[in-house]
Amino acid sequence: EVQLVESGGGLVQPGGSLRLSCAGSGFTFSAYPMHWVRQAPGKGLESVSAISETGGTTYYASSVKGRFTVSRDNSKNTLYLQMGSLRAEDMAVYYCTRENPPGGTDYWGQGTLVTVSS
Amino acid sequence: DVVMTQSPLSLPVTLGQPASISCRSSQILIFSDGNTYLNWFQQRPGQSPRRLIYKVSDRDSGVPDRFSGSGSGTDFTLKISRVEAEDVGLYYCMQGTQWPWTFGQGTKVEIK
Numbered sequence: 014e015v016q017l018v019e020s021g022g023g024l025v026q027p028g029g030s031l032r033l034s035c036a037g038s039g040f041t042f043s044a045y046p047m048h049w050v051r052q053a054p055g056k057g058l059e060s061v062s063a064i065s066e067t068g069g070t071t072y073y074a075s076s077v078k079g080r081f082t083v084s085r086d087n088s089k090n091t092l093y094l095q096m097g098s099l100r101a102e103d104m105a106v107y108y109c110t111r112e113n114p115p116g117g118t119d120y121w122g123q124g125t126l127v128t129v130s131s
Numbered sequence: 132d133v134v135m136t137q138s139p140l141s142l143p144v145t146l147g148q149p150a151s152i153s154c155r156s157s158q159i160l161i162f163s164d165g166n167t168y169l170n171w172f173q174q175r176p177g178q179s180p181r182r183l184i185y186k187v188s189d190r191d192s193g194v195p196d197r198f199s200g201s202g203s204g205t206d207f208t209l210k211i212s213r214v215e216a217e218d219v220g221l222y223y224c225m226q227g228t229q230w231p232w233t234f235g236q237g238t239k240v241e242i243k
Contacts, residue, residue, distance in 0.1 A: 048232075050180075057223065057234055057235075057236055057237045058172075058180065058223055058225070058234040058237075059234065060230075060231045060232040060233065060234075063230070063232075072230045072231070074231045075132075075231070108179060108180070112227075114185065114186070115166075115168070115227070116162065116166065116168025116170070116185070116186065116227030116228060117168060117170040117182060117185040117186070117225070117227050118170075118182065118227075119182055119185075119191065121179040121180055121181070122179065123179055124179055
């Protein structure tokens with residue numbers, strides 16, 4: 014059974030940093046591009062970042078470019094999102110998702126909540 | 132960025148009746164490989180999104196066949212042939228043709 018489990022969310026002050034993790038299981042993690050998608054409270058969905066199977070290619074939404082860094086450790090079946098210079102508008106549930114087939118995401122984790130507040 | 136516009140944003144439906152959600156993209160969604168990467172997701176209250184449809188009309192495994200997707204170019208539709216109580220929730224279209232992938236605003240389906 015495919016599972017994606019996010020962790021690392023929590024309360025952080027504006028300007029602070031946080032690292033999210035997503036552990037994948039039940040599939041060959043290294044064979045799939047992976048994505049982070051977020052959802053602000055009561056709002057819609059927003060693509061944040063994506064990373065290729067090997068980690069050699071990364072993508073970022075313009076709203077987070079230069080502040081967030083996506084990475085993966087295929088030996089640990091884990092996806093990461095390093096978030097810096099956090100702002101109130103970054104407050105959201107962050108979902109880890111698997112890209113399959115190309116152009117779409119088939120499995121989503123349960124999400125981890127990031128709260129940015131002083 | 133490709134803008135995805137859904138309508139309606141609220142859709143009250145009667146149990147057993149059909150429902151239809153429209154999604155329009157600001158650019159043609161045909162990728163260089165000839166595929167159109169238009170997806171539909173369902174998000175039930177308190178749950179993570181679940182994909183229903185990918186590449187315009189391919190249904191994901193386990194998705195009831197009352198859900199169907201159609202369209203081309205910039206105009207796409209999700210249809211529910213007979214709405215059931217478990218279909219209540221938010222529905223989003225999403226394009227995966229051009230980065231950043233973008234979602235529609237969401238359509239709230241509720242029972243009358």
